[in-house]
Amino acid sequence: MLQTWWELFWGFFVANILGYGGGPASIPLMQEEIVNHYHWMTTEQFGDVLAIGNALPGPIATKIAAFVGYHVAGWFGALIASVATIVPSATALILLIRLLNKHRTSPRVKGMTLLVQPVIAVLMILLTWEFGQVSTGSIGIWQTLIIAGISLWVMTKTKLHPAILILIAFAYGALVLSHTM
Numbered sequence: 001m002l003q004t005w006w007e008l009f010w011g012f013f014v015a016n017i018l019g020y021g022g023g024p025a026s027i028p029l030m031q032e033e034i035v036n037h038y039h040w041m042t043t044e045q046f047g048d049v050l051a052i053g054n055a056l057p058g059p060i061a062t063k064i065a066a067f068v069g070y071h072v073a074g075w076f077g078a079l080i081a082s083v084a085t086i087v088p089s090a091t092a093l094i095l096l097i098r099l100l101n102k103h104r105t106s107p108r109v110k111g112m113t114l115l116v117q118p119v120i121a122v123l124m125i126l127l128t129w130e131f132g133q134v135s136t137g138s139i140g141i142w143q144t145l146i147i148a149g150i151s152l153w154v155m156t157k158t159k160l161h162p163a164i165l166i167l168i169a170f171a172y173g174a175l176v177l178s179h180t181m
């Protein structure tokens with residue numbers, strides 16, 4: 001069990017300490033640790049946790065950590081994964097903000113923050129691709145494209161909160177898709 005606790009701590013510590021840009025940027029790193037490295041969940045299960053986590057209030061990374069920690073090692077696992085997610089990030093935030101404020105006008109600091117953004121974008125695209133493959137495999141290409149298109153339109157053209165869109169998708173899946181599958 002000690003090995004599992006260490007793996008929980010290390011997996012979430014690495015994902016969150018390298019997740020420059022906050023929760024959304026750390027999600028692909030968490031997925032890498034949770035699904036691909038430690039095999040605590042499948043891509044489908046991780047997608048479900050991500051969807052539910054997005055529908056609930058609060059930081060997404062902390063919710064994923066608590067759930068996966070609990071899934072792997074009970075309440076103590078939830079505590080370990082949550083601490084590994086929160087404490088290093090909070091400590092790094094305090095230290096880095098002080099350092100960045102001190103060197104705010106430095107071209108190197110500006111370059112660091114600008115050049116990491118494309119890497120984060122690629123990580124998010126890869127995560128989206130994997131979830132798209134899972135979706136097309138389970139509900140088909142046309143259903144996936146229609147739902148994705150409507151979701152994109154709603155998020156870019158209306159002021160509907162994404163959590164409400166997720167809840168609508170849950171309802172659609174429960175009421176419509178459950179009868180067609």
